[in-house]
Amino acid sequence: MRLLLIHSDHIEYEARKKTKLAEEAAVMQDMLDEALTVFCAVESADEENMDDAVRQAVAEIRSTAGQLNVANIMIYPYAHLSSDLASPEAAVGALKGIEEALAADEGLTVKRAPFGWYKAFTLSCKGHPLSELSRTIVPGAAETAAKKEIEH
Amino acid sequence: MRLLLIHSDHIEYEARKKTKLAEEAAVMQDMLDEALTVFCAVESADEENMDDAVRQAVAEIRSTAGQLNVANIMIYPYAHLSSDLASPEAAVGALKGIEEALAADEGLTVKRAPFGWYKAFTLSCKGHPLSELSRTIVPGAAETAAKKEIEH
Ligand SMILES: [Mg+2]
Numbered sequence: 001m002r003l004l005l006i007h008s009d010h011i012e013y014e015a016r017k018k019t020k021l022a023e024e025a026a027v028m029q030d031m032l033d034e035a036l037t038v039f040c041a042v043e044s045a046d047e048e049n050m051d052d053a054v055r056q057a058v059a060e061i062r063s064t065a066g067q068l069n070v071a072n073i074m075i076y077p078y079a080h081l082s083s084d085l086a087s088p089e090a091a092v093g094a095l096k097g098i099e100e101a102l103a104a105d106e107g108l109t110v111k112r113a114p115f116g117w118y119k120a121f122t123l124s125c126k127g128h129p130l131s132e133l134s135r136t137i138v139p140g141a142a143e144t145a146a147k148k149e150i151e152h
Numbered sequence: 153m154r155l156l157l158i159h160s161d162h163i164e165y166e167a168r169k170k171t172k173l174a175e176e177a178a179v180m181q182d183m184l185d186e187a188l189t190v191f192c193a194v195e196s197a198d199e200e201n202m203d204d205a206v207r208q209a210v211a212e213i214r215s216t217a218g219q220l221n222v223a224n225i226m227i228y229p230y231a232h233l234s235s236d237l238a239s240p241e242a243a244v245g246a247l248k249g250i251e252e253a254l255a256a257d258e259g260l261t262v263k264r265a266p267f268g269w270y271k272a273f274t275l276s277c278k279g280h281p282l283s284e285l286s287r288t289i290v291p292g293a294a295e296t297a298a299k300k301e302i303e304h
Pocket residue numbers: 254255256257258259260261262
């Protein structure tokens with residue numbers, strides 16, 4: 001799983017048009033201020049142990065939100081972060097799993113943009129050194145395989 | 153080279169803090185409306201034939217801008233699109249090469265965000281089916297290796 005975490009003054013989206021993979025019964029338009037936006041690509045390797053991939057993703061997001069003192073989290077599916085994607089069914093399951101686990105935390109507000117829709121969005125990134133972080137999660141690994149802070 | 157092309161109502165950035173790779177003598181703050189924002193990660197494989205990688209990237213950007221009828225282009229370095237980056241010196245050279253080639257086009261306005269700075273940014277994506285495209289460029293290959301339109 002690939003995550004790109006952006007400490008955001010503002011994130012908003014509006015679902016505009018279905019792809020053939022469109023998730024039904026999702027929230028078509030929403031926004032958050034002072035949020036951690038989590039762009040997420042669920043990968044085929046995650047399907048070997050999706051529970052662990054979700055567990056690691058939740059731990060990473062929770063840790064980053066704590067470090068940044070952020071209470072609002074927007075989960076945003078983003079296929080472009082990987083060239084080896086999971087099946088759409090597996091991806092939606094993982095994204096919902098991440099959402100539900102975080103939403104159970106006291107004090108966190110969690111929203112999730114729908115999978116499989118063309119979406120308009122507006123995003124503001126704060127620009128401090130920890131405001132853009134990427135993570136690569138490998139299920140079954142003891143720790144996140146790669147951590148990288150943006151340097152350019 | 154990895155490109156993520158976003159058809160944008162608006163893109164603006166402000167360089168906030170240097171990393172140890174910071175490019176000097178760059179434009180610290182700028183914006184464009186009705187633009188193609190080109191997030192770009194120059195990869196180590198590009199160093200085998202940087203002229204060709206730049207040539208292919210310019211062709212892709214020019215083609216996409218034409219298809220979308222966009223006259224404004226923002227080149228934006230984005231390390232998070234790849235886990236196998238080129239050297240900073242090679243990356244800056246490639247980004248400048250892309251900028252200069254496109255700027256020579258009649259009717260295109262081209263700006264480039266600085267490499268190696270922590271930057272605040274605000275981006276609006278239009279959300280139509282061609283408003284988010286990713287490209288993987290392999291130097292020496294006859295054509296772009298992989299084209300992918302976002303599906304979720
Ligand atoms: Mg020009």
